[in-house]
Amino acid sequence: MRHIAIVGSGPAGYYTAEAALKAFGPGNEGAVRVDIFDMLPVPFGLIRSGVAPDHQSIKAVSRRYEKVALDDRVRFVGNVAIGRDVSVDELRGLYDAVVLATGAPRDRPLGVPGEELGNVFGSAAFVGWYNGHPQFAQLAPDLSGKTAAIIGMGNVALDVARILAKTPGEFSGSDIVAHALDALADSNIERIFILGRRGPHQIAMTPKELGELGELDRAAPLVRARDLPDLREDEALEPGQRKSVSHLRAFAAAGEAARAGKPVTIDFVFNVTSKALHGAGRVEAIDLERTRLAAGRSVATGETFRLPVDLVVSCIGYRTVPIPGVPFDEAGGRFANEDGRIAPGLYCVGWARRGPSGTIGTNRPDGYAVVELVEADLAAASAGEKQGGAGFDALAAERGLDVVSFTDWKRIEEAETIAAREGAPREKFVDVGAMIKARG
Numbered sequence: 001m002r003h004i005a006i007v008g009s010g011p012a013g014y015y016t017a018e019a020a021l022k023a024f025g026p027g028n029e030g031a032v033r034v035d036i037f038d039m040l041p042v043p044f045g046l047i048r049s050g051v052a053p054d055h056q057s058i059k060a061v062s063r064r065y066e067k068v069a070l071d072d073r074v075r076f077v078g079n080v081a082i083g084r085d086v087s088v089d090e091l092r093g094l095y096d097a098v099v100l101a102t103g104a105p106r107d108r109p110l111g112v113p114g115e116e117l118g119n120v121f122g123s124a125a126f127v128g129w130y131n132g133h134p135q136f137a138q139l140a141p142d143l144s145g146k147t148a149a150i151i152g153m154g155n156v157a158l159d160v161a162r163i164l165a166k167t168p169g170e171f172s173g174s175d176i177v178a179h180a181l182d183a184l185a186d187s188n189i190e191r192i193f194i195l196g197r198r199g200p201h202q203i204a205m206t207p208k209e210l211g212e213l214g215e216l217d218r219a220a221p222l223v224r225a226r227d228l229p230d231l232r233e234d235e236a237l238e239p240g241q242r243k244s245v246s247h248l249r250a251f252a253a254a255g256e257a258a259r260a261g262k263p264v265t266i267d268f269v270f271n272v273t274s275k276a277l278h279g280a281g282r283v284e285a286i287d288l289e290r291t292r293l294a295a296g297r298s299v300a301t302g303e304t305f306r307l308p309v310d311l312v313v314s315c316i317g318y319r320t321v322p323i324p325g326v327p328f329d330e331a332g333g334r335f336a337n338e339d340g341r342i343a344p345g346l347y348c349v350g351w352a353r354r355g356p357s358g359t360i361g362t363n364r365p366d367g368y369a370v371v372e373l374v375e376a377d378l379a380a381a382s383a384g385e386k387q388g389g390a391g392f393d394a395l396a397a398e399r400g401l402d403v404v405s406f407t408d409w410k411r412i413e414e415a416e417t418i419a420a421r422e423g424a425p426r427e428k429f430v431d432v433g434a435m436i437k438a439r440g
């Protein structure tokens, strides 16, 4: 029997579990047991807390993870934080392989003066707020001002802009949490700047997601034709990027007419970098410096200007949270690893391995690849010596840990479904105590 611990129940964790079931299934080593740990009492990580609440079709992938979760050889071990309740070394003593699939839930800092001012948030916090992550549910961003600045031109920037721009009606069918829906319904934001440090050809926005900005009820994008490169230069772009840029061109061509009757403008500002944030307690302005492209990189020009803003959300990427005792690559913001191997018996996968890039599906080959490493390492080791889940249960009992199982989660989920407003799939619990209580 092989015992595998996976830390993190998001996409990378479940694809790894799926791969482990296949690799160690009947006919190959006979048997495997997989424990999937999560610090929250609820599973699915990024799917629940990261993917935008109005992108329900993307969230539907959790049904595939549920199939894995319901396999007899797999357990969900919720409400247990590895590195706090149980150390990585303890897990390594109990399981043949420990795979860290903890994602990258911490904001990469902007690194400019004034970042600590009120109403300045990183996207992990802001997205966590509207998705009801217990750590960020109390964020209470002030949306009473007229102007928001979003820093970065990736898909998270698009998510944040779209959520800020939508009417309450446009959230029907979504699982945006009530506190965010209420705050957004009262929002006064009229101008949402999306600030990019490079140009239109360097955006990191995918076509489908960018196209959505052109279909909003009360908001429309503003792209200035003068900011776009010559059309012929688009030919050098790879097809997906060319499609994204064609959306920018369509927004520019639609011009003022497309914004008539739409009180909210999503204003694309290219080639600017943030220098400082100002305000008395709460942010009031951002100092920007114009940049130019040199060999694909953004280079400051020395020309600066000040933009008054009431809210800032920086969407410039994420970092993995270090775990005591696990080597960390500070520059990369992820665990130090070689193709997923940190040390014999200790691995990482997904964003915790390669950083925050790619789609949810990218984690599938990642999960299968890390299990190949585990298989190769285990082939060289003797089987049957580790205690696995039974050993963990004894440790959990000794420490008085309140472990939440998948059956418990299904009860929590049922309570969330019953509490849903009309047309919504669920009303999430936004604090751990309420989740535990709902387990019954």
Ligand code: NAP
Pocket (backbone or CB within 6 Å): 055, 110, 151, 152, 153, 154, 155, 156, 157, 159, 196, 197, 198, 202, 203, 204, 206, 209, 273, 274, 298, 315, 316, 317, 318, 356, 357, 358, 359
């Ligand atoms: P991302 O795609 O890496 O984009 C980050 C953006 O921030 C880039 O425009 C980058 O500009 C900019 N940036 C980085 N450091 C900066 C700095 N110091 N100052 C100013 N700008 C800076 O990251 P993301 O938007 O967080 O998305 C993470 C991953 O999740 C991506 O793979 C994304 O596609 C995926 N995702 C997908 C969806 C979806 O709906 N399909 C939704 C959300 C996220 P440079 O290019 O100049 O570095």
